Amino acid sequence: MGIYQVRKEGKRILGWDSPVTEIVNPAFIDLESRNGLGWLDGFNEMLVRCGYEWTGHPGVDDNGQLLSLHGRVQNTPASLVKIEIDDEAPHTITVTGVVAESTFKKSNLSTETQLSIIPGENTFSINDTLTNKADYDDEYQIIYHSNFGKPILEKGAKVHAAASEISPFNDYEKGGLKNWQTYLGPTKDFDEMVFNLKPISDKEGNSLAVLHNKDADSGVSMQFKTDQLPVLTIWKNTDTLKQGYVTGIEPGTSYAYNTKYQRPLGLVPTIKAGEQKHFDLVYTVLTNAADVSQAVDTVDNIMKKEKIQLKSEPLVDLSH
Template identity: 70%
Template sequence: MKLTSVCAALLLACPVFSYGAEFILTDSHQDVGNWQVTSEQLGIDSPTPFSVEKQRLYGGKQAGVDIIVIKNGELEITLVPTRGMGIFNVKQDGQRVLGWDSPVKEIVNPVYIDLESRNGLGWLDGFNEMLVRCGYEWTGHPGVDDNGQLLSLHGRAQNTPASAVKVTIEEEPPYTISVQGDISERTFKKAELVTQTRFETTPGSLRFSVHDTLTNHADYDDEYQIIYHSNFGTPILEKGAQVSAPASEISPFNAYAKKGLKDWQTYLGPTKDFDEMVFNLKPLADKQGNSLAVLHNSVANKGVAVKFNVEQLPVLTLWKNTDTEKQGYVTGLEPGTSYAYNTKYQRPLGLVPTIKAGQSKHFDVTYQLLDNSSDVKQALKIVDDIQGGNPVKQVEEPIVDLNNVSD
């Protein structure tokens, strides 16, 4: 099959037909405004028609933000290149199925974010996405590092606009749709980290994935951290919803979370004055190193599964924020290299890895919408198989005693 050129209609240079159609949306020489391509325009005879569209937002703090909407025939997934290639939300049949309701209503342009405001909590001024990349130079709670530098909440990646953004659509079945963008964290005398992010899905699928490659372009070794902060609210999260993840042990993040340790797998409905509870899990994996975290609703007929590899992302954070709906009723399933403590508390735990000069590190996370009770049952069986009948050890005390540390 030969793809039909749609250059003039799309106001782009001719696409490259190496193994599919490639469209450059943003690079150092050009930036395309509103843009769209469909399977019909490409001459692809897919059983499931699909489209990819770039839009530029206007008004308020979202002015100038670019979003990319992928409609794969089953899911509508909104990426935000302006906000670190995060995923805003996922819809099915016009209704949100993955994502949450934050008090932050706009997709905020990073120019309006001061990461160091509120003693390093300025990151929260834009926090409303389903997937947020926390990192890569550092992540975790804000605080002053051992060298005296203030490390703001969860790093800079999510508030860094992507460069070299392009869309690639494969010419042959399964017609994989890819969106790639580079996130650069370059500071004179400090860091030269670049993450090539790649989003992938296929027409008709309830699955999508991110495949990221972090490269240290400097002449010196550097530290890095990453948490894939994956956030879910209604309609999956509700009173009686449950989370399952194979793990050898779980511990509370702080003293407040201790009282929720025994009930870590179940959720309350929206609860006023509920502060966030965070738990640290040591995930188990299959022989290939793959692990799976599953969240499902109270009747176990809707859910989401998050797949990751423990050789890349060795820890899992569970964030339970069952506050009121207006305040932000949400939970996070967060595979990462690190927990959510400030960086200086994680070095002694061996959770601040080093990337050598010129070296690259790869991270792969796959999301599966569980659309019925059979899907949920199959995902939970994978969790049970990995767990192997062994109990999850509940460690009563946090691995970092925040009551006896100081800056």
């Protein structure tokens, strides 16, 4: 139930060029291959849901179980898909899917995903509901891995986010921390950089992240609720075009660390038996300089002239 790309008038406006050039049937994705990196064999979407039973980098959990990269939900076929078009104006189109993560003795999570769009508008919304159908409480994690390449991403492109602080994912990112907002052009041998942000919200609980091109006349914004998705990851992968020139703006319950590192951070929440959790996001395509300026102003208004604090040390020590 991910989103491959967003197109308008025959042209891609949101998405990226992955070396994975085709949609890969989940039957051909072995999540545990390459020591848990098999998820990458099908990674080419604009929006990938990472979760919900777990997410983050692969590794062995405290109980000895191998947790593969970014969970199972993206490569689990939906058991129900339906499309509804409202008879009444503005004729909202809603695509609903139900995806189950059910394993005997392990989990019984069900997610109803919804994508809604009004014809002719430059926004679309995601409204997901996670339900724990088990008789026992369970952990859950989610990252809305939202990925953007050309035409927005280019040398001099910039990201803005309403956040109180930012820290490097590991020691490598320390060298790029001061320039976290700006992007390189396609750069051979560039190793990915990941940054952890603590988003802040307005009075309604909404936070905003914005990515725009060098000239600030096209871009995309993402609105999300911090009580649902309390952290934000920015993934900068400005490698060559053929290797995958892309950035990820990723609201979530968790950062990209393996689950065992996130429990001490309080970033592996619990969903009670029978409980539901909701996740609501709004994506807006920014088509001109006025759109971009307004979105950046919204970020600034949430920030209230405060600056993001740069934390020099990673949240997690991955050396042991």
